[in-house]
Amino acid sequence: xxxxxxxxxxxxxxxxxxxxxxxxxxxxxxxxxxxxxxxxxxxxxxxxxxxxxxxxxxxxxxxx
Amino acid sequence: xxxxxxxxxxxxxxxxxxxxxxxxxxxxxxxxxxxxxxxxxxxxxxxxxxxxxxxxxxxxxxxxxxxxxxxxxxxxxxxxxxxxxxxxxxxxxxxxxxxxxxxxxxxxxxxxxxxxxxxxxxxxxxxxxxxxxxxxxxxxxxx
Numbered sequence: 722x723x724x725x726x727x728x729x730x731x732x733x734x735x736x737x738x739x740x741x742x743x744x745x746x747x748x749x750x751x752x753x754x755x756x757x758x759x760x761x762x763x764x765x766x767x768x769x770x771x772x773x774x775x776x777x778x779x780x781x782x783x784x785x
Numbered sequence: 786x787x788x789x790x791x792x793x794x795x796x797x798x799x800x801x802x803x804x805x806x807x808x809x810x811x812x813x814x815x816x817x818x819x820x821x822x823x824x825x826x827x828x829x830x831x832x833x834x835x836x837x838x839x840x841x842x843x844x845x846x847x848x849x850x851x852x853x854x855x856x857x858x859x860x861x862x863x864x865x866x867x868x869x870x871x872x873x874x875x876x877x878x879x880x881x882x883x884x885x886x887x888x889x890x891x892x893x894x895x896x897x898x899x900x901x902x903x904x905x906x907x908x909x910x911x912x913x914x915x916x917x918x919x920x921x922x923x924x925x926x927x928x
Contacts, residue, residue, distance in 0.1 A: 722893045723902040724921065725875040728912045731919045732858070735889055737880025738924040740822055741861060744879075750924045754885075757922045774908045777921070781914040782907070 724774070788883075789832050797891060798836040804898025808840045809868040813859050815847040822881035826863040829882055833891065839898055865890070869897040884927030 725733035738745045738753055748757050756764040758777050768776065775782050789797065810830045814823035827842070834840045845853050847862035857866045857873060865878040874897050882890040896902055904912070 722876045722889055722896065723904050724908075724912055726893075726896050727902045727904055727909065728915050728919075729875070730915050730917060731912070731921060732875040732877065733921045733923065734877040734879060735882070735886050736922055736924045737822070737882075737886060738926050740820060740880040744861075744922075745924060748922065748924065753925045755924045757924075759920055770905055771907050774911050778911055778915060782911050 723770075724777070787832060788828060794832070794836060797833070800891065801833075801837045801840070801895060801898065804837050804839045804895065806839065806870050806898050806900060808837075808894055808897045809843050809871065810834065810840065810894070811843045811845050811853070811857070811866040811868065813845045813847045813850070813854065813862050813864045813866070815862045820863060820880075823863040825881040825883065826865065829887070829890070830865065833894060837898070840894060867893055867897050869900070881927075885925045886927075 722733050722735070725731045736744055738750050748755070752765060754767055756777070758764075762777060762779075764773065764776050787794075810833070812827060812830055814827065827844070830842045834842045847854065847859070847864075853859070859866065861879050863880060865882065867874045867876045874893070876893045876897070878886060878890055880886070
């Protein structure tokens with residue numbers, strides 16, 4: 722949510738996995754939290770903010 | 786029966802006190818054939834909105850309000866879209882925001898109301914490099 726709020730190109734959607742089973746199946750959600758970015762990058766579990774951002778946007782970190 | 790206890794409501798009221806901007810919580814629901822969680826989502830939002838005069842719930846009909854669905858890219862119901870001073874914050878919640886989604890919802894309302902995402906400088910620097918449309922979905926469960 723923080724990332725979407727901070728960048729007009731980003732939209733963030735929190736999905737209640739049990740209620741939206743079709744989406745959960747489509748994205749092969751077998752554990753939560755599971756994050757999907759542009760239908761390609763998958764992040765399982767919770768991560769510290771900097772690690773999450775680095776995994777979500779590989780190649781875009783300032784040191785990359 | 787309220788979902789929030791008096792004590793929880795008092796804590797949340799204090800937590801949301803820094804909100805200065807107008808925050809609209811658009812709730813898209815489907816009255817007929819819609820999910821049972823629609824009324825629960827409405828109650829959650831109403832109880833949050835009751836804690837701060839700047840926060841408002843705006844009900845939208847998932848079937849009839851097609852212009853708003855298109856404007857905010859709403860494909861499922863119930864769906865919550867958060868606006869700050871009438872502008873889309875691009876923060877969405879699908880389903881009733883109970884359990885693990887409740888805290889992110891409150892924090893999103895706070896963010897919209899204060900304008901502060903509270904990100905680290907490293908994150909801000911990385912996110913500044915994101916220049917193409919990016920859709921993030923986070924799946925969680927109520928418990």
